[in-house]
Amino acid sequence: MQIKASSISDVGLKRDGNEDSFSTDDSLGLYIVADGMGGHLAGEVASRIAVEMINKSFRKWIEEEAQANEFFGKPDSSLSLKGNYILSSIRLANKVVYEMAMEYKQYHGMGTTVVILLVTPTLIIAANVGDSRIYMLRAGELERLSKDHTIVSEQVEMGMMTEEEAATSPMKHILTRNFGSSETVEPDIFELEPSNNDRFVLCSDGLTDLVTDEEIFEMTQSEDDPENLCRKFIDTVLKRGAHDNTTVISVFLSDVEKRGGGSKIGLFFGDLVVGIQKIIKKLIP
Amino acid sequence: MARLILMFNKQVIKEYPLLKESVTIGRNEDNTITINNLAVSGYHARIDIAGPDFILTDLQSTNGSFVNDKKVVSHKLSHGDNVMIGKHVILFVGVEKGKAAADRKKMDMDKTMMLDTAKQKELLAKQQKSPQAAQAVEKIGVMEAIDGSDIGEIELTKKLIKIGKAHSSEIKLSGLFMPATVATISRRPSGYIISPTGGKVKVNGEVVKDSVQLKDFDTIDVGSYRFQFYEKEVKNS
Numbered sequence: 283m284q285i286k287a288s289s290i291s292d293v294g295l296k297r298d299g300n301e302d303s304f305s306t307d308d309s310l311g312l313y314i315v316a317d318g319m320g321g322h323l324a325g326e327v328a329s330r331i332a333v334e335m336i337n338k339s340f341r342k343w344i345e346e347e348a349q350a351n352e353f354f355g356k357p358d359s360s361l362s363l364k365g366n367y368i369l370s371s372i373r374l375a376n377k378v379v380y381e382m383a384m385e386y387k388q389y390h391g392m393g394t395t396v397v398i399l400l401v402t403p404t405l406i407i408a409a410n411v412g413d414s415r416i417y418m419l420r421a422g423e424l425e426r427l428s429k430d431h432t433i434v435s436e437q438v439e440m441g442m443m444t445e446e447e448a449a450t451s452p453m454k455h456i457l458t459r460n461f462g463s464s465e466t467v468e469p470d471i472f473e474l475e476p477s478n479n480d481r482f483v484l485c486s487d488g489l490t491d492l493v494t495d496e497e498i499f500e501m502t503q504s505e506d507d508p509e510n511l512c513r514k515f516i517d518t519v520l521k522r523g524a525h526d527n528t529t530v531i532s533v534f535l536s537d538v539e540k541r542g543g544g545s546k547i548g549l550f551f552g553d554l555v556v557g558i559q560k561i562i563k564k565l566i567p
Numbered sequence: 568m569a570r571l572i573l574m575f576n577k578q579v580i581k582e583y584p585l586l587k588e589s590v591t592i593g594r595n596e597d598n599t600i601t602i603n604n605l606a607v608s609g610y611h612a613r614i615d616i617a618g619p620d621f622i623l624t625d626l627q628s629t630n631g632s633f634v635n636d637k638k639v640v641s642h643k644l645s646h647g648d649n650v651m652i653g654k655h656v657i658l659f660v661g662v663e664k665g666k667a668a669a670d671r672k673k674m675d676m677d678k679t680m681m682l683d684t685a686k687q688k689e690l691l692a693k694q695q696k697s698p699q700a701a702q703a704v705e706k707i708g709v710m711e712a713i714d715g716s717d718i719g720e721i722e723l724t725k726k727l728i729k730i731g732k733a734h735s736s737e738i739k740l741s742g743l744f745m746p747a748t749v750a751t752i753s754r755r756p757s758g759y760i761i762s763p764t765g766g767k768v769k770v771n772g773e774v775v776k777d778s779v780q781l782k783d784f785d786t787i788d789v790g791s792y793r794f795q796f797y798e799k800e801v802k803n804s
Contacts, residue, residue: 360725405727421777429756433624433641440627442640452643453622456615473727474753475764477777 283403283476283538285311288508289531292516294488294524301325302486302529303333303394311401312340313531317414317486319460320383320392328379328394332461335375336398343367355466365473368398368409372469376411379462393462396469397428397484401476401533409471412460415490417498419481424499427482429470431459455487478538481508485515488528492519508532569621571614571650572658573600580655585621590614592652593626606630606653614644621659623650706798708752708759708781710738714793723759728752730789731766742790749789752781759796761787 285308293300301318303326314336318329343352344367350357354370354377361369375396383389395412408416408427413435416427429435434454437443448454459467481502489498493515501518505511511532519528569585583590583600590599593611602611608628615622621644625632633651634642644650646661712718721738730738731748740749749766752759761768762778769788770779781787787794 362727365726426756437640442627451641452620453617453624453641456617456622470756471726472753472755473725474755474760475727475751475762477762 283401284536285401285533286508286536287313287531287533288512289313289529290512290516291529292488292520292524292527294527295520296523296525297527299323299326300527301329302488302527303329304484304529304531305333305337306531307337310341310344312337313399313401313482313484313533314396315414315484315486315529315531316394316396316461317412317488317527317529318392318394320389320462322388324383324389324392325394327389328383328392328462331379331382332375332394332396335378336371336396339371339374340367340400343370358471361471362405362407362473364400364402364405365407365471368400368407369469369471372396372398372409372411373466376461376467377465380465383462393457393460395457395460395486399427399482399484399531399533401482401535403476403539406474406476406480407471408474409469411467411469412457413455413490414484414486417483417485417495417502419483419499419502420477420479422503424495424502426495427472427474431470432457476535476538478536480535480538482531482533482535483511483515484531484533486527486529488524488526489515489519489530491526492522492524502532508534570660571600572660573602574656574658575654585614585616587616589616591626592657593628600657602652602655604653604655607655611652612650620644621661628652705801707801708754708796708798710752710787710794710796712792713786713795714791716792718792723752723754726754731764740790740792745790750775759798766790 287306287308289304289306291300291302291304304315306313314333316329316332318325320328353366354374357366358369379394383392395414397410397414397416399416400407410428411431413430413432418425418427432454433456434443434448434451436458438445438448461467483498483502501514502511505514512530515530516528571583571585573580591610591613592598592600592602593609594603594607595609598610610626611628612626612632613624615624622641623632623644624641625639630653631638634648644659648659650657650659708723709720710723711720725737728737728751729748730736730750731740732745733747746765748764750761750763750768752761757780759781760778761770761775761781763775768775770785781796783797785796787796
């Protein structure tokens with residue numbers, strides 16, 4: 283499997299500082315965007331700590347092949363081992379942000395969203411807390427792999443509000459879950475198998491406030507280079523006023539092997555075909 | 568300072584200042600504003616402070632919340648708004664213009680905010696446990712074998728379900744040509760999505776090329792097996 287990833291974070295036109303943080307790690311296949319909040323640079327601190335803690339703890343657990351008894355908090359049986367590493371690293375990072383916010387006066391009230399993508403040859407994991415998002419483009423369709431944790435989107439889910447009303451609601455930025463405001467936090471986590479030519483976009487709400495899902499779909503579909511795609515997103519946001527910080531990561535996959543595993547008899551036929559092809563090549567140079 | 572005035576039959580019962588914390592209104596005693604009337608739900612509505620604004624949210628109450636005789640789910644309160652909860656009226660008294668800016672640092676609603684007071688958290692938790700919220704039941708997908716095999720009903724509790732010959736498969740199938748993993752079903756924000764990974768999978772008789780979102784009572788053919796998919800309600804514990 284080949285991974286090509288690119289990222290850009292832009293302060294925008296209205297804000298003094300950039301409270302977003304992000305990380306990309308092609309060797310682990312781990313991509314993170316965090317959108318911090320809280321004045322006097324506390325938002326920046328919250329998002330940076332979250333990203334660093336998740337990277338560190340996830341790497342540690344992967345390297346040690348940690349088992350269920352080493353997880354932070356109760357393991358989730360609906361998730362794979364790697365899914366539980368992600369869950370544990372989110373719980374741990376939240377606790378660190380929370381404790382810093384409690385301990386130090388200058389960090390009081392700080393918080394952050396987090397969105398994580400893990401790409402491995404056999405498994406894709408998407409996790410989020412807050413309203414930063416992950417999109418997946420697969421087989422000509424754009425799909426969200428994250429759930430917005432806002433009052434508005436919860437009301438949409440319960441059928442109390444339409445998507446259109448939600449988009450213009452004055453409350454669309456009020457979060458119901460985030461890092462830093464509570465000792466524990468439960469993310470939404472999704473797992474799926476990778477498919478060839480999958481494309482992923484991770485972003486803070488600086489992008490989704492100004493660019494619609496349809497536009498994200500069209501741009502992701504038409505750009506063949508992840509760096510150009512990030513640039514295009516940022517240019518569009520800047521053209522539209524960029525009232526917030528914007529961070530985007532694009533991850534493009536290629537040469538993903540179909541992992542059928544093959545039945546024994548299927549493998550036998552497969553070997554037979556390859557063998558015959560070799561013989562034919564020898565016979566007809 | 569903004570405040571709320573609780574009234575019944577045009578008589579003022581009590582005044583509540585709107586300070587830093589959110590205010591909840593309901594029949595239960597742990598609300599900020601308790602209204603002991605059967606027309607009022609246990610946790611009926613909430614008023615959140617968002618920057619300079621006050622936002623009323625109906626907590627899925629049985630009888631609804633009304634602002635100036637209009638039913639609302641959420642509403643940004645303006646000075647003089649009449650909030651009707653059951654037969655009680657709560658009058659919202661905002662801050663006079665000009666003074667508002669001085670009172671509170673102007674915050675634009677574009678800025679992401681979080682609900683972070685301890686009380687808020689408690690109430691959100693309670694709201695999830697309250698009987699009204701229980702109406703929003705969780706659903707779980709089920710694959711039921713309808714080919715006479717002894718597989719029976721399999722609940723799709725995992726986020727990623729593998730179907731195939733491999734021992735680690737959540738739905739284990741046998742057969743001479745059955746691959747280790749013939750397909751996967753993943754539970755995503757949009758629902759349950761089946762994707763073939765190395766074999767032929769049919770949904771309602773059509774071969775699946777990339778992936779398909781499963782709907783209630785879809786039939787799924789894999790090898791000689793046939794399943795029916797449906798979502799059943801599970802009680803939130």
